[in-house]
Amino acid sequence: MSDTHPAGKVRYGGFLQAVRLILFILYFSAGSIAIVASEFIGSPLYFYNKDLFYAYISLTKQSFGTLVTTGTQWWTPTTIRISGDKSVRGQIRITEDGLLECDFPERMVFIANHQLYSDWLYIWWIAYAARMHGAVYIILKESLKWVPIVGWGMQLYGFIFVARNWAKDQERFKHRLEKIAAKDRKPQDRPPMWLLIFPEGTNMCPNARASSKKFADKMGIKNPDHVLLPRVTGLQYCLQQLDESVEWVYDCTMAYEGIPRDKYGQDIFTLRAQYLQGRPPKSVNLHFRRFRISEIPYNDTKKFEQWMRDRWTEKDEMMETYMQTGRLPGDDEEVEVLSNGGTTNPGKKVGKTPTAKGNVVETAVKLRNWFEVPKIFMVPM
Numbered sequence: 127m128s129d130t131h132p133a134g135k136v137r138y139g140g141f142l143q144a145v146r147l148i149l150f151i152l153y154f155s156a157g158s159i160a161i162v163a164s165e166f167i168g169s170p171l172y173f174y175n176k177d178l179f180y181a182y183i184s185l186t187k188q189s190f191g192t193l194v195t196t197g198t199q200w201w202t203p204t205t206i207r208i209s210g211d212k213s214v215r216g217q218i219r220i221t222e223d224g225l226l227e228c229d230f231p232e233r234m235v236f237i238a239n240h241q242l243y244s245d246w247l248y249i250w251w252i253a254y255a256a257r258m259h260g261a262v263y264i265i266l267k268e269s270l271k272w273v274p275i276v277g278w279g280m281q282l283y284g285f286i287f288v289a290r291n292w293a294k295d296q297e298r299f300k301h302r303l304e305k306i307a308a309k310d311r312k313p314q315d316r317p318p319m320w321l322l323i324f325p326e327g328t329n330m331c332p333n334a335r336a337s338s339k340k341f342a343d344k345m346g347i348k349n350p351d352h353v354l355l356p357r358v359t360g361l362q363y364c365l366q367q368l369d370e371s372v373e374w375v376y377d378c379t380m381a382y383e384g385i386p387r388d389k390y391g392q393d394i395f396t397l398r399a400q401y402l403q404g405r406p407p408k409s410v411n412l413h414f415r416r417f418r419i420s421e422i423p424y425n426d427t428k429k430f431e432q433w434m435r436d437r438w439t440e441k442d443e444m445m446e447t448y449m450q451t452g453r454l455p456g457d458d459e460e461v462e463v464l465s466n467g468g469t470t471n472p473g474k475k476v477g478k479t480p481t482a483k484g485n486v487v488e489t490a491v492k493l494r495n496w497f498e499v500p501k502i503f504m505v506p507m
């Protein structure tokens with residue numbers, strides 16, 4: 127079995143695996159405790175000046191983004207390929223040092239297909255590359271709210287906890303969305319926010335796939351091969367509540383190298399394989415496109431369902447292209463490489479695929495500056 131793993135042989139033996147595990151636990155607990163301590167230290171600001179409080183919390187959220195990014199950089203380093211269609215043209219760049227820069231807006235709803243627990247780690251890094259890692263809002267299971275320390279920290283972050291019971295959850299969405307929509311403010315005064323939603327509701331696994339198929343059969347539509355049918359209620363509600371306070375939905379399609387057609391990523395890229403054995407996917411592939419919210423029919427449930435299904439059918443097609451060619455499609459324009467001096471070099475072509483004319487950049491999850499690491503352990507100022 128180990129010889130046929132798509133990420134190759136086990137790289138670290140028992141002893142090194144134990145060392146990696148211990149270091150990981152130490153780094154993450156120390157980082158999380160330091161961050162949550164900073165959140166608590168700053169929380170009295172709430173009673174003094176709410177804007178100051180939210181700005182402070184955003185700095186501690188940046189630290190969390192740094193923690194997550196270094197976790198990926200150090201424990202599961204791999205090649206990342208990024209591409210997009212013409213709707214994001216010019217927004218994805220790479221510096222001469224190979225660092226990714228995403229020129230994405232400050233306020234958006236970010237949607238993606240959901241294959242693995244590690245999806246959100248890569249999205250957090252994308253937020254980092256866009257310098258928006260202090261503005262991320264995620265939706266989590268209710269049970270996580272009460273995990274000691276980390277759970278409290280996540281509550282202070284304004285994350286949305288859901289019980290998978292829409293009557294209950296709607297209230298929480300409403301409360302949080304009112305805050306992040308900030309409709310009482312002028313557009314330029316609204317704080318940055320990236321609301322991250324996985325419309326599939328759960329990662330790809332046999333049970334989820336079975337219920338997606340059941341639903342598809344009931345509706346008389348095709349069950350996608352590589353994604354799950356999207357659920358629309360939560361996302362529709364978010365778009366309705368946010369409406370003109372946010373301009374864009376960004377859609378990311380994510381594909382991991384080495385998941386065979388009849389297998390599930392969660393069984394191959396387990397925490398153990400990735401973090402301990404040193405077998406992350408050989409590459410992680412991300413494709414971006416964006417949609418103007420005012421052009422999405424979110425006020426009409428039937429039309430919105432159809433709109434989402436059409437987008438997911440396109441994603442399924444992109445995933446099929448990936449299965450066949452090893453690349454997600456790219457745009458036809460070359461991706462810019464920024465020299466550090468600020469002059470722009472000609473684009474660096476990394477991969478052309480038979481089915482897509484466009485360009486794909488290769489990069490890695492990496493911090494801009496190692497000095498960001500000690501900042502995790504300091505009270506932000």
Ligand SMILES: *[C@@H]1O[C@H](CO)[C@@H](O)[C@H](O)[C@H]1NC(C)=O
Nearest residue numbers: 369419420421422423424425
């Ligand atoms: C949806 O309805 C709201 C409230 O009536 C309106 O402000 C918004 O422009 C509508 N959006 C679209 C895309 O039709």
